[in-house]
Amino acid sequence: MAEIYRASTTAPVNIAVIKYWGKRDPKLNLPTNSSLSVTLSQSDLRTHTTASCSPSYPASDSLLLNGSPQDVSGARTQACFRELRALRKQLEDADLAVPKLSAMPLKIVSENNFPTAAGLASSAAGFAALVRAIANLYELPASPTALSRIARQGSGSACRSLFGGYVGWEQGSAVDGSDSVAFQVAPANHWPSMRAIILVVSAAKKGVSSTTGMQATVATSSLFASRTSEIVPRRMAEMQKAIQEKDFETFGKVTMMDSNSFHATCLDTYPPIFYLNDVSRAAIKVVEEINASAGKIIAAYTFDAGPNAVIYYLEENEVQVAGLFKAMMGEKEGWKSERGEKVQGNEQAFQAV
Numbered sequence: 029m030a031e032i033y034r035a036s037t038t039a040p041v042n043i044a045v046i047k048y049w050g051k052r053d054p055k056l057n058l059p060t061n062s063s064l065s066v067t068l069s070q071s072d073l074r075t076h077t078t079a080s081c082s083p084s085y086p087a088s089d090s091l092l093l094n095g096s097p098q099d100v101s102g103a104r105t106q107a108c109f110r111e112l113r114a115l116r117k118q119l120e121d122a123d124l125a126v127p128k129l130s131a132m133p134l135k136i137v138s139e140n141n142f143p144t145a146a147g148l149a150s151s152a153a154g155f156a157a158l159v160r161a162i163a164n165l166y167e168l169p170a171s172p173t174a175l176s177r178i179a180r181q182g183s184g185s186a187c188r189s190l191f192g193g194y195v196g197w198e199q200g201s202a203v204d205g206s207d208s209v210a211f212q213v214a215p216a217n218h219w220p221s222m223r224a225i226i227l228v229v230s231a232a233k234k235g236v237s238s239t240t241g242m243q244a245t246v247a248t249s250s251l252f253a254s255r256t257s258e259i260v261p262r263r264m265a266e267m268q269k270a271i272q273e274k275d276f277e278t279f280g281k282v283t284m285m286d287s288n289s290f291h292a293t294c295l296d297t298y299p300p301i302f303y304l305n306d307v308s309r310a311a312i313k314v315v316e317e318i319n320a321s322a323g324k325i326i327a328a329y330t331f332d333a334g335p336n337a338v339i340y341y342l343e344e345n346e347v348q349v350a351g352l353f354k355a356m357m358g359e360k361e362g363w364k365s366e367r368g369e370k371v372q373g374n375e376q377a378f379q380a381v
């Protein structure tokens with residue numbers, strides 16, 4: 029029986045507070061602007077991945093996600109496999125005693141341990157876990173920064189899931205993407221009272237994928253140029269300062285304004301892209317009311333390429349923010365997590381308020 033080599037890892041979901049939207053190189057997933065996210069590090073928002081290889085495996089690489097076989101022939105997955113194999117090959121060439129794993133078929137088994145119904149973009153955690161599991165299997169001496177460069181080629185936002193806490197992705201300028209990597213702005217324990225609640229307004233798959241949507245925005249939006257050249261660079265600096273200083277008012281304001289700016293460029297795309305729906309807009313209104321009655325910003329919404337809201341707040345405001353949303357959603361099924369309470373609801377429950 030031929031030997032089986034195996035390694036496992038997990039990677040967390042991240043939600044951007046300064047959005048990545050636009051590629052200057054679609055093949056390498058090189059972005060038109062830098063971005064910044066908060067890693068949702070609780071144990072129930074992760075992808076767990078085991079990578080194994082063996083000379084006894086069937087000839088082609090395989091990937092099982094939540095029990096279903098996935099196509100691995102796509103350029104993005106292939107890019108990750110190719111880069112990781114090349115790094116392993118260097119180790120094998122340098123020392124002939126190193127087993128030739130790079131020549132063996134790979135078997136990847138991935139599980140998301142958050143409900144698919146949460147409507148979260150799973151590609152970020154998925155590619156980050158895939159890359160790190162194979163890097164562990166191959167015993168690569170690669171840093172999280174080096175792995176982020178590879179995971180980016182799987183899905184842009186995946187590069188940010190190689191780090192915990194508050195994570196930036198530097199857009200870089202090199203044509204080969206060597207400087208387009210993630211970096212940690214601050215570890216999670218720098219600002220441990222940060223919480224996120226996820227309001228699931230629709231578990232349906234999004235209409236326009238991020239990849240397609242951002243390409244259309246780059247091609248047609250007239251607002252886009254000022255977003256990438258002026259607005260985002262200024263906000264990246266403001267956001268990093270707010271995180272360093274644990275200044276929630278600025279963190280929250282910039283988060284909400286950047287979500288709005290991103291969705292404005294979507295609306296300004298031709299034909300227009302609508303990710304927010306009436307329920308999303310109602311959630312925005314509730315956050316505005318919470319902040320108005322607190323007399324300051326204690327809750328901040330952000331929306332990715334879909335209608336579900338992520339609301340950031342501090343633990344001390346749990347009752348005013350998460351408590352209120354939970355009550356409004358009629359005590360729908362919920363589940364506890366390290367970073368606060370996530371609430372799963374549905375359109376009807378939210379509209380019934």
Ligand code: DP6
Nearest residue numbers: 044047048183184185238239332333
């Ligand atoms: C709105 O990383 O999913 O969530 O690079 O094409 O895979 P690809 O796109 P993806 O886009 C994420 C877009 C976003 C904003 C963000 O996460 O920064």
